[in-house]
Amino acid sequence: xxxxxxTTIIKDNQAQGRLTKVPFIPAAFPTAADFWAHLLELADNGxxxxxxxxxxxxxxxxxxxxxxASQKALEQGGGLDFILAGLxxxxxxxxxxxxLMGYVNPFIQYAWEAAAAETAGAAAQATMARSLELLAGQLxxxxxxxxxxxxxxxxxxAPWLKALGGQGLALIPLVGPNxxxxxxxxxxxxxxxxxxxxxSVMGTTGVRAGLPPEVSDTLKRARQAFDxxxxxGFGLSSPAQLEAISPADRPxxxxxxxxxxxxxxxxxxxxxxxxxxxx
Amino acid sequence: xxxxxxxxxxxxxxxxxxPPLTELEEAMGRFLGQAEFEVELDExxxxxxxxVTPVTFCPKLSAELGLSLWLKREDLxxxxxxxxxxTLGQALLARxxxxxxxxxxxxxxxxxxxTAAAAARLGLRAKxxxxxxxxxxxxxxxxxxxxxxxxxxxxADGTQTLKDAINETLRYWISxxxxxxxxxxxxxxxxxxxxxxxxxxxxxxREARAQMLEKxxxxxxxxxxxxxxxxxAIGMFRNFINDREVExxxxxxxxxxxxxxxxxxxxNLGRPGVLHGQLSMLLQDRxxxxxxxxxxxxxxxxxxxxxxxAHLQAxxxxxxxxxxxxxxxxxxxxxxxxxxxxxxxESSHALAWVLRSAxxxxxxxxxxxxxxxxxxxxxxxxxxxxxxxEEL
Numbered sequence: 001x002x003x004x005x006x007t008t009i010i011k012d013n014q015a016q017g018r019l020t021k022v023p024f025i026p027a028a029f030p031t032a033a034d035f036w037a038h039l040l041e042l043a044d045n046g047x048x049x050x051x052x053x054x055x056x057x058x059x060x061x062x063x064x065x066x067x068x069a070s071q072k073a074l075e076q077g078g079g080l081d082f083i084l085a086g087l088x089x090x091x092x093x094x095x096x097x098x099x100l101m102g103y104v105n106p107f108i109q110y111a112w113e114a115a116a117a118e119t120a121g122a123a124a125q126a127t128m129a130r131s132l133e134l135l136a137g138q139l140x141x142x143x144x145x146x147x148x149x150x151x152x153x154x155x156x157x158a159p160w161l162k163a164l165g166g167q168g169l170a171l172i173p174l175v176g177p178n179x180x181x182x183x184x185x186x187x188x189x190x191x192x193x194x195x196x197x198x199x200s201v202m203g204t205t206g207v208r209a210g211l212p213p214e215v216s217d218t219l220k221r222a223r224q225a226f227d228x229x230x231x232x233g234f235g236l237s238s239p240a241q242l243e244a245i246s247p248a249d250r251p252x253x254x255x256x257x258x259x260x261x262x263x264x265x266x267x268x269x270x271x272x273x274x275x276x277x278x279x
Numbered sequence: 280x281x282x283x284x285x286x287x288x289x290x291x292x293x294x295x296x297x298p299p300l301t302e303l304e305e306a307m308g309r310f311l312g313q314a315e316f317e318v319e320l321d322e323x324x325x326x327x328x329x330x331v332t333p334v335t336f337c338p339k340l341s342a343e344l345g346l347s348l349w350l351k352r353e354d355l356x357x358x359x360x361x362x363x364x365x366t367l368g369q370a371l372l373a374r375x376x377x378x379x380x381x382x383x384x385x386x387x388x389x390x391x392x393x394t395a396a397a398a399a400r401l402g403l404r405a406k407x408x409x410x411x412x413x414x415x416x417x418x419x420x421x422x423x424x425x426x427x428x429x430x431x432x433x434x435a436d437g438t439q440t441l442k443d444a445i446n447e448t449l450r451y452w453i454s455x456x457x458x459x460x461x462x463x464x465x466x467x468x469x470x471x472x473x474x475x476x477x478x479x480x481x482x483x484x485r486e487a488r489a490q491m492l493e494k495x496x497x498x499x500x501x502x503x504x505x506x507x508x509x510x511x512a513i514g515m516f517r518n519f520i521n522d523r524e525v526e527x528x529x530x531x532x533x534x535x536x537x538x539x540x541x542x543x544x545x546x547n548l549g550r551p552g553v554l555h556g557q558l559s560m561l562l563q564d565r566x567x568x569x570x571x572x573x574x575x576x577x578x579x580x581x582x583x584x585x586x587x588x589a590h591l592q593a594x595x596x597x598x599x600x601x602x603x604x605x606x607x608x609x610x611x612x613x614x615x616x617x618x619x620x621x622x623x624x625e626s627s628h629a630l631a632w633v634l635r636s637a638x639x640x641x642x643x644x645x646x647x648x649x650x651x652x653x654x655x656x657x658x659x660x661x662x663x664x665x666x667x668x669e670e671l
Binding site for chain 2: 056057058059060061063064067071074079080081103104105106107108109110112113116123124125127128150151152153154155156173174175176177178179183199201202203204
């Protein structure tokens with residue numbers, strides 16, 4: 001099976017000795033008007049892959065910074081409609097990888113009505129599966145490469161892998177400090193693509209002063225289980241944090257969300273934020 | 280599929296929560312039904328919580344309505360509602376699992392109080408998450424929890440009500456799963472909570488079925504209960520599901536009943552969606568954002584519902600009806616005056632449906648789950664009556 005575009009980006013960087021930088025920004029944050037300008041500026045200043053957050057009313061895996069930003073994004077109308085319409089306008093200017101990160105419900109509801117009309121009288125799961133297929137078609141058309149759903153564990157991901165795989169999109173798994181090697185292997189065999197999102201802490205999103213010591217063990221297990229690049233996230237604010245990890249275990253990519261959100265909220269620019277990561 | 284009731288249920292949670300859910304599932308397999316566990320739980324339910332609760336015949340209302348009305352009296356339980364059936368079970372399970380702390384969400388505060396009491400009794404610490412709006416609305420229950428030794432954490436996110444309290448409790452559990460069990464309050468949430476809570480609540484219908492057979496010589500024609508998350512209802516329904524001749528009715532909160540009003544009736548007015556780890560019926564907008572809910576009874580004020588109810592509705596075994604705020608209030612007052620029992624506003628929804636349906640139920644035996652007592656609702660009842668220009 002050919003590599004996902006996301007995997008290729010990371011491998012190319014790795015060949016040149018570069019860390020892949022993956023900023024996360026909620027759609028329509030800080031405002032619907034400014035969002036696309038920030039996104040383009042991130043892409044022009046070293047962002048290799050951008051994770052666009054699809055805001056949800058009940059973000060159970062997020063700490064206060066991302067949850068607050070999602071709330072603002074919702075008030076600004078930052079749903080899938082906003083993202084897909086904007087990508088149609090801006091996609092040609094974006095060379096980076098694009099991933100949508102959001103909770104299960106907005107994804108399954110996006111085409112629910114259309115799916116329900118097609119599958120009239122069918123049970124909820126059949127409607128959900130069809131709805132995901134319709135969504136995947138739209139995402140592929142808009143130039144999205146993959147999707148991350150923090151409330152979608154292996155136990156529930158089969159219809160998602162099928163729908164996204166059918167359009168060549170990656171479903172990126174999240175694993176963490178309490179994910180066993182065996183469970184990681186099952187994720188790998190189930191058809192994970194793109195990269196592996198390694199959650200650094202037993203907690204929610206948000207900046208921490210340092211990485212916990214067990215992060216090296218998590219990375220080691222993930223390295224053993226997956227034949228995919230690893231992206232470390234939850235708690236990162238500066239490249240220096242990665243230096244605490246021994247070079248053999250260091251991830252190929254770093255995801256930063258809360259630190260970027262705080263920087264933009266304080267009136268900073270995407271370009272200034274990216275500068276230390278590009279040094 | 281694992282953890283599903285037909286099409287509904289599942290485990291839509293972060294991977295980091297799968298290990299503690301699996302640990303809980305394994306503990307259920309190990310302890311539930313085990314002789315020592317059951318003896319200890321029976322003792323707690325009997326000597327601490329006050330089981331067996333009676334079924335009470337309502338002579339006056341029965342005569343007025345032309346039917347035979349019976350109440351299963353969960354209102355007589357310690358802490359004032361059925362919630363303690365579940366919290367004692369989960370607290371005992373937590374202790375067997377070697378956990379030292381219970382965490383729980385609460386909306387009106389009833390589950391929080393029941394959790395705090397069970398934790399105190401079993402020597403566990405308790406931390407209760409409660410929406411900041413609810414902390415103000417239900418200050419008496421906040422005081423009760425604190426008096427029982429629990430820590431109450433106000434949650435200022437989102438709508439600052441029950442659903443946000445559940446989000447925060449799940450977040451806390453991610454980072455404290457080693458020593459902590461989430462004592463989920465209703466028969467909803469990710470697998471195995473819907474099964475676990477239904478298991479502990481099914482004592483309601485296990486008793487009620489035998490009591491009705493003993494007192495009336497036959498099964499009731501109809502069994503009714505209010506449905507928010509659905510824990511008293513699933514407890515009331517479980518042991519009647521296989522009695523095909525028994526009609527089963529769940530009653531959801533319609534809010535004011537005006538077209539388009541906020542309500543707590545996802546089975547009637549929602550569509551399938553995922554919230555709090557489960558695929559079930561859900562109040563949501565077109566884009567899948569969860570809508571705020573409303574009911575005059577804080578305990579039903581929730582935009583989702585347990586997956587087993589969605590399943591029972593889908594297969595047509597249980598009928599789900601609606602009762603609005605005004606008819607609920609009237610039902611509460613009518614039972615209080617006719618029978619000397621002040622029902623919780625939650626349970627009053629089920630009574631309101633019986634009152635409205637008296638003609639269709641004529642001559643039949645109807646058993647209603649009186650899930651809690653109404654003392655906690657006095658301020659709400661007075662305010663609502665005052666708005667209608669009435670007094671108690």
